[in-house]
Amino acid sequence: MASDRPHHIVIVGGGFGGLFAARALGKSRNKAIGEEIRVTLLDKRNFHLFQPLLYQVATGSLVVGDIATPHRVVLRRYKNVQALMGTAYDLDTERRCVLHEYGEIEYDTLIVATGVKHSYFGHDEWRAHAPGLKTVEHALEMRRKIFTAFERAEQEPDPVKRRALMTFVVVGGGPTGVELAGALGELAHHTMANDFRSIDPREARIMLVEGAKDVLPAYDQDLRDSARQMLEELGVKVIPETMVENIEEGQVTMRSGQLVRTVPAETVLWAAGVKASVFGQVLAERAGVGLDKQGKVKVQSDMSLPGHPEIFVIGDLARYEPKPDQPLPGLAPVALQQGRYVARLLKRRLRGKETRPFKYKDRGSMAVIGRNRAVGDLRWAHVRGFPAWLLWIGIHIWSLMSFEQRLRVMLEWSWKYITRKSGSRLATGEPTSTIELRQQRGMEAEK
Amino acid sequence: MASDRPHHIVIVGGGFGGLFAARALGKSRNKAIGEEIRVTLLDKRNFHLFQPLLYQVATGSLVVGDIATPHRVVLRRYKNVQALMGTAYDLDTERRCVLHEYGEIEYDTLIVATGVKHSYFGHDEWRAHAPGLKTVEHALEMRRKIFTAFERAEQEPDPVKRRALMTFVVVGGGPTGVELAGALGELAHHTMANDFRSIDPREARIMLVEGAKDVLPAYDQDLRDSARQMLEELGVKVIPETMVENIEEGQVTMRSGQLVRTVPAETVLWAAGVKASVFGQVLAERAGVGLDKQGKVKVQSDMSLPGHPEIFVIGDLARYEPKPDQPLPGLAPVALQQGRYVARLLKRRLRGKETRPFKYKDRGSMAVIGRNRAVGDLRWAHVRGFPAWLLWIGIHIWSLMSFEQRLRVMLEWSWKYITRKSGSRLATGEPTSTIELRQQRGMEAEK
Numbered sequence: 001m002a003s004d005r006p007h008h009i010v011i012v013g014g015g016f017g018g019l020f021a022a023r024a025l026g027k028s029r030n031k032a033i034g035e036e037i038r039v040t041l042l043d044k045r046n047f048h049l050f051q052p053l054l055y056q057v058a059t060g061s062l063v064v065g066d067i068a069t070p071h072r073v074v075l076r077r078y079k080n081v082q083a084l085m086g087t088a089y090d091l092d093t094e095r096r097c098v099l100h101e102y103g104e105i106e107y108d109t110l111i112v113a114t115g116v117k118h119s120y121f122g123h124d125e126w127r128a129h130a131p132g133l134k135t136v137e138h139a140l141e142m143r144r145k146i147f148t149a150f151e152r153a154e155q156e157p158d159p160v161k162r163r164a165l166m167t168f169v170v171v172g173g174g175p176t177g178v179e180l181a182g183a184l185g186e187l188a189h190h191t192m193a194n195d196f197r198s199i200d201p202r203e204a205r206i207m208l209v210e211g212a213k214d215v216l217p218a219y220d221q222d223l224r225d226s227a228r229q230m231l232e233e234l235g236v237k238v239i240p241e242t243m244v245e246n247i248e249e250g251q252v253t254m255r256s257g258q259l260v261r262t263v264p265a266e267t268v269l270w271a272a273g274v275k276a277s278v279f280g281q282v283l284a285e286r287a288g289v290g291l292d293k294q295g296k297v298k299v300q301s302d303m304s305l306p307g308h309p310e311i312f313v314i315g316d317l318a319r320y321e322p323k324p325d326q327p328l329p330g331l332a333p334v335a336l337q338q339g340r341y342v343a344r345l346l347k348r349r350l351r352g353k354e355t356r357p358f359k360y361k362d363r364g365s366m367a368v369i370g371r372n373r374a375v376g377d378l379r380w381a382h383v384r385g386f387p388a389w390l391l392w393i394g395i396h397i398w399s400l401m402s403f404e405q406r407l408r409v410m411l412e413w414s415w416k417y418i419t420r421k422s423g424s425r426l427a428t429g430e431p432t433s434t435i436e437l438r439q440q441r442g443m444e445a446e447k
Numbered sequence: 448m449a450s451d452r453p454h455h456i457v458i459v460g461g462g463f464g465g466l467f468a469a470r471a472l473g474k475s476r477n478k479a480i481g482e483e484i485r486v487t488l489l490d491k492r493n494f495h496l497f498q499p500l501l502y503q504v505a506t507g508s509l510v511v512g513d514i515a516t517p518h519r520v521v522l523r524r525y526k527n528v529q530a531l532m533g534t535a536y537d538l539d540t541e542r543r544c545v546l547h548e549y550g551e552i553e554y555d556t557l558i559v560a561t562g563v564k565h566s567y568f569g570h571d572e573w574r575a576h577a578p579g580l581k582t583v584e585h586a587l588e589m590r591r592k593i594f595t596a597f598e599r600a601e602q603e604p605d606p607v608k609r610r611a612l613m614t615f616v617v618v619g620g621g622p623t624g625v626e627l628a629g630a631l632g633e634l635a636h637h638t639m640a641n642d643f644r645s646i647d648p649r650e651a652r653i654m655l656v657e658g659a660k661d662v663l664p665a666y667d668q669d670l671r672d673s674a675r676q677m678l679e680e681l682g683v684k685v686i687p688e689t690m691v692e693n694i695e696e697g698q699v700t701m702r703s704g705q706l707v708r709t710v711p712a713e714t715v716l717w718a719a720g721v722k723a724s725v726f727g728q729v730l731a732e733r734a735g736v737g738l739d740k741q742g743k744v745k746v747q748s749d750m751s752l753p754g755h756p757e758i759f760v761i762g763d764l765a766r767y768e769p770k771p772d773q774p775l776p777g778l779a780p781v782a783l784q785q786g787r788y789v790a791r792l793l794k795r796r797l798r799g800k801e802t803r804p805f806k807y808k809d810r811g812s813m814a815v816i817g818r819n820r821a822v823g824d825l826r827w828a829h830v831r832g833f834p835a836w837l838l839w840i841g842i843h844i845w846s847l848m849s850f851e852q853r854l855r856v857m858l859e860w861s862w863k864y865i866t867r868k869s870g871s872r873l874a875t876g877e878p879t880s881t882i883e884l885r886q887q888r889g890m891e892a893e894k
Contacts, residue, residue, distance in 0.1 A: 044878040046598050065510030065871045070594075072642045073868065082644040085598035085874070089884035101879055102602050136875050147517075151493050151532035155549050195519045197529040278881040404862050411858065415851050421520065424512045427532070428583050431491040432548055434725040437536035 006038040006080070007350060010098055010107035012088045012279065014043035014071050015051070017113035017315030017335035024343030026078025036350055038080050040105055042098065044087040046070055050400060052332055053409075054133055055176060058142035058269075059183035060191075060425035061416060066409050068136060069401040088114070088279050093286050093308065111342055112283055112297075113315040116330060119275035119294070126247040130268040133176060140428060142269055146184070147427045149267045150192065153199050164264035166204045169252050171244050172272035173210025173217070175367045178227060180271055181208040182369035185234025190371065190420050206236045207263070209254055213240050216367060216375070218329070223375045226384045230369040244272075274330065280317045287311055292319045292327075301357035303342055314338035320358065328360055337361060366392050371417070453485040453527070454797055457545055457554035459535050459726065461490035461518050462498070464560035464762030464782035471790030473525025483797055485527050487552055489545065491534040493517055497847060499779055500856075501580055502623060505589035505716075506630035507638075507872035508863060513856050515583060516848040535561070535726050540733050540755065558789055559730055559744075560762040563777060566722035566741070573694040577715040580623060587875060589716055593631070594874045596714045597639065600646050611711035613651045616699050617718055618691050620657025620664070622814040624718035625674060628655040629816035632681025637818065637867050653683045654710070656701055660687050663814060663822070665776065670822045673831045677816040691719075721777065727764045734758055739766045739774075748804035750789055761785035767805065775807055784808060813839050818864070 009025060011018045022041045050067040057064055071083040086101040097106045118132035131141045146168070153165040170181045188204035195201070208215065208231065214224040215231070215238055228238050245260065246253040253262045276295030284291050289305045290298045296319035297305070303318060305311045315335035321327045328334050337360060345355045366376035366388065374388035383391060393413065400406050415421070456472060458465045469488045497514040504511055518530040533548040544553045565579035578588045593615070600612035617628045635651040642648070655662065655678065661671040662678070662685055675685050692707065693700040700709045723742030731738050736752045737745045743766035744752070750765060752758045762782035768774050775781050784807060792802045813823035813835065821835035830838060840860065847853050862868070 044880075046594055046872070046874045063510050063512030064873065064875065065512070068873050068875075070872050072639075073872070076642055079644075082601075084602050085595070086602070087879045087881055087884055089881045089888065090890065101884060102599060103604075135877075136873075137877055147493055148532070152549060154529075155531050155533070157550075192519075195523055197526075278885075282881070282885075404859075404866075404868070407858065407862075408855065411854065412851075415854075419851075421851070425493070425517050425520070426511065426515050426583075427493045428511065428515075430582075430584055432534045433491075434534055434536045434729070437534055437548060438725075438729075441536065443537065 006036050007108045007346075008106065009037060009039045009109045009111065009346060010105050011039065011041045011111045011113065012043075012098060013113035013115060013277075013315070013317075014041050014045070014048050014083070015113060015115050015315055015335060016332045017115075017339040018043070018111065019048050019071070019074060020336045020339035021111055021113070021314065021343045022075060022081050022083075022339075023078065024340045025081065025346070026075065027080040037347070039078075039082070040107075041071055041075065041081060041083045042086055042088055042100060042105065043071060043083070044085070044101075046072065046083075046085045048074060048401060049136060051134070052399075053396060054136075054139050055180045055183055057136070057139040057424075058133060058180065059146065059187055060143060061183065062409065062412060063424050064136050064140070066405055066412065067400070069405065074401050090282055091286050093311070096310070107310075109310050109312070109346060111312045111314060111339075112279065112317065113313070113335065113339070114277040114279040114317055116274040116276055116294070116296075116316040118270060119273035120270070121273055123247070126270070129247045129249055130171065130270040132270040133180065143425075144427045144429050145267050145269075146187075147425050150196070150199070150201060150204075151427065152266075154196050155198065160264075162199065163205075164250060165266045166199070166201075167207070167263065167265035168204060168267045168269070169207045169209060169263065169265045170269045170271055171209050171252075172270065173208055173212070173215035173238070173240070174271065175216065175365070177208060177210070177271035178215050178231065178367050178369060180269060181206055181236045182231060182234055182373075185231065185236045186370040189235050191416075192425075202235070204235070206234075207239055207265075208236055209239045209242050209244060209252075211241065211243050215240070218365075219367075219375065219377055220382065223377055223382055223384065227367065227369060227375045230373045230375070233373075234370045274316070276317055280313070283311075283313070294319075296327075302345060302355060303338055303358055312342045314342055322360065331365065333363065334360055366395070368392050371420075453483050454555045454793075455553065456484060456486045456556045456558065456793060457552050458486065458488045458558045458560065459490075459545060460560035460562060460724075460762070460764075461488050461492070461495050461530070462560060462562050462762055462782060463779045464562075464786040465490070465558065466495050466518065466521060467783045467786030468558055468560070468761065468790045469522060469528050469786075470525065471787045472528065472793070473522065474527045484794070486525075486529070487554075488518055488522065488528065488530045489533055489535060489547060489552065490518060490530075491532070491548075493519065493530075493532045495521060495848060496583060498581070499846075500843060501583075501586050502627045502630055504583070504586040504871075505580060505627065506593065506634055507590060508630065509856065509859060510871050511583050511587070513852055513859065514847070516852065521848050537729055538733050540758070543757070554757075556757050556759070556793060558759045558761060558786075559726065559764065560760070560782065560786070561724040561726040561764055563721040563723055563741070563743070563763040565717060566720040567717070568720055570694070573717070576694045576696055577618065577717040579717040580627065590872070591874045591876050592714050592716075593634075594872050597643070597646070597648060597651075598874065599713075601643050602645065607711075609646065610652075611697060612713045613646065613648075614654070614710065614712040614714070615651060616654045616656060616710065616712045616715045618656050618699075618715065619717065619719035620655055620659070620662035620685070620687070621718065622663065622812070624655060624657070625662050625678065625814050625816060627716060627718055628653055628683045629678060629681055629820075632678065632683045633817040636682050638863075639872075649682070651682070653681075654686055654712075655683055656686045656689050656691060656699075658688065658690050662687070665812075666814075666822065666824055667829065670824055670829055670831065674814065674816060674822045677820045677822070680820075681817045721763070723764055727760070730758075730760070741766075743774075749792060749802060750785055750805055759789050761789055769807065778812065780810065781807055813842070815839050818867075 056062040090099040316330040364378040503509040537546040689703040763777040811825035
């Protein structure tokens with residue numbers, strides 16, 4: 001590895017894993033890493049998305065700009081790091097090069113952090129009716145669906161149709177599903193309560209469907225109970241031990257044991273399974289390594305691939321089992337710590353020093369439910385209610401990428417907290433045009 | 448008009464004209480209009496858009512939420528006003544009813560304020576290559592085009608292609624074109640100057656093409672000269688007396704007198720002609736009234752239609768000539784004053800009082816150029832430079848719809864002013880997927 005030119009580390013994917021690896025490898029004025037490392041961060045987007053708050057965009061509390069930051073801005077001060085926008089589609093492990101939309105990049109070391117996307121458990125046709133929540137576009141689609149449903153209910157004279165328009169089914173009772181359902185409850189019962197003339201938003205039905213016997217199955221029983229109670233106080237009906245059997249335009253079919261029922265619902269939101277990104281599968285094939293059932297790449301204890309010490313997989317895409325059959329969960333802190341770990345490992349390796357296996361430092365996890373409630377498992381204590389919510393606020397504002405965003409989000413949350421108003425309830429996306437409507441109705445469209 | 452039920456005023460279109468009419472007709476706790484008026488505001492969107500600042504979304508200074516406010520939020524306190532979302536496609540002047548996407552609404556009085564859209568002078572095929580700037584989606588498409596061009600230039604080895612990627616052509620030298628070109632200059636020369644590794648954004652070519660002999664042809668000569676000088680200081684090349692002859696993928700052909708030239712440019716932005724919205728044409732046909740060349744509806748001195756005292760047209764869609772052949776311009780203050788005027792007229796009419804013709808109170812107009820420069824014609828004085836810019840800032844912050852937005856925009860502009868940073872440079876919109884790329888390149892797509 002000793003050569004004249006700097007060691008080139010290519011990172012594919014700029015989520016928490018990729019971005020924190022790039023930052024830890026970056027040479028800013030304050031750090032003396034030397035001239036030996038050059039980093040390229042390749043992402044199909046030109047921005048990092050703070051995914052844990054994406055549900056707040058979907059429900060109109062925050063706007064996209066609050067939680068998306070250009071990679072270029074985050075990485076501006078690291079002069080040895082270059083951010084590139086382009087979708088990777090293949091790699092050559094012999095030539096050590098990544099092929100992407102606008103060209104190819106040779107690497108000495110490769111870090112793959114392309115994450116996961118939604119899985120509809122083999123029913124991809126459900127996607128059209130039940131958007132998930134992984135990208136900015138998903139969040140805007142959800143936002144459009146949610147607010148359009150209320151707008152249409154306001155002018156629907158038929159009570160049966162109105163009921164379907166005001167029924168919201170959230171599939172999946174993990175943290176995302178719980179936070180989404182809680183935000184919907186808050187929206188219907190408080191934020192929008194006085195904004196309509198014909199309907200009462202408080203009559204909205206919000207159903208949270210979960211296969212296990214409780215929401216937040218990864219949490220301890222007392223926190224699960226608290227979460228359920230908080231959801232019910234916001235008018236969310238928790239439906240446990242129930243699997244979705246079918247999703248069609250305007251209705252969901254679900255099974256609880258022997259009982260099968262079909263619920264008319266115009267808005268179905270998907271917060272259930274995930275599967276590995278396609279680039280992960282390409283990588284596994286090219287590098288000859290194994291995948292788990294979700295398509296995640298099995299990694300060694302230093303996050304590298306067997307037989308490929310120069311290739312690392314981190315974040316949601318990696319399947320790492322510190323103990324047999326106990327893989328690490330797909331959470332931002334795991335990805336972030338793995339990014340920093342691999343950066344440190346590479347710096348040590350370049351200097352010929354020994355390296356140690358990755359060890360996840362679990363500081364616990366939290367889920368927020370509505371305006372001023374949350375549950376949290378901090379490992380050394382369980383927190384809930386208002387103090388938990390304050391802690392959650394603090395952690396999330398602190399974790400945002402830029403000082404500007406911290407200020408803005410703090411301002412927006414304070415504003416919303418004091419006034420219970422929220423002005424970001426925008427149904428964006430091209431509306432039906434007059435010409436389309438006239439064509440649909442068999443009229444001649446004027447030019 | 449005397450009857451038991453309240454007089455129902457339907458407003459189609461929630462831009463400045465429609466929204467200000469609705470507000471002026473609204474009954475809030477502080478106003479004693481009585482119970483005689485009921486208002487419905489119908490719009491294809493659920494939000495009002497502050498169009499004069501849309502170019503700042505397109506260039507990454509503001510986010511959509513800063514300038515878009517749900518009609519429902521703006522009108523919340525007026526209990527006699529109902530906001531409905533739906534696209535109007537026809538009307539029946541006999542039955543006095545508007546037909547829209549989700550149903551129909553009967554009116555006693557109708558106010559049409561559906562505005563204008565872009566006109567490509569009969570070349571609708573240019574639209575695909577040169578987005579305009581009338582809607583949120585247009586602005587996001589422009590933003591995507593602008594920042595993707597820089598991203599691609601950063602990784603383009605061929606200098607000829609790189610030059611085309613870094614060439615931006617703005618068509619139309621009116622206020623929108625000037626503000627857009629100025630913001631692009633600011634972006635390339637200041638905001639992004641240090642963000643790239645392979646390219647120097649300051650080398651971007653920004654061309655502003657205008658048919659007349661000067662930019663801002665509606666302004667006096669001294670202001671036109673100032674504007675041109677300010678643009679040049681930001682690296683914008685003004686190309687006057689030039690018409691666009693053709694726009695294709697990657698190039699623009701323009702004619703200046705006898706000289707025809709083709710400029711390779713990946714990004715072409717349209718800020719030229721407008722034409723009336725389709726609903727305006729439907730209205731004219733149903734009501735049997737005349738249109739001008741741009742499809743605008745000719746109105747009488749009280750903004751009503753000849754033979755239809757119950758139908759008013761206001762804002763950009765109306766063609767009103769206070770003096771022969773001198774129609775009012777399509778500006779926000781005109782629309783806003785017409786909205787308020789018609790509201791006042793209707794209240795007087797309902798009480799059997801006399802009404803007077805509409806009179807536009809022209810307080811002047813301004814155009815901002817870059818970070819701290821503007822030109823303004825205040826009728827009683829010409830202003831330019833930094834004082835003009837401060838005045839512009841004040842007027843625009845004051846004009847925003849909600850207190851929350853005023854705070855946010857003030858914060859963002861101050862932040863940007865102090866740091867010269869801007870974090871909203873997001874190329875949103877679905878990127879090319881790995882699967883698509885693999886298919887394009889003849890590879891089998893893994894599932």
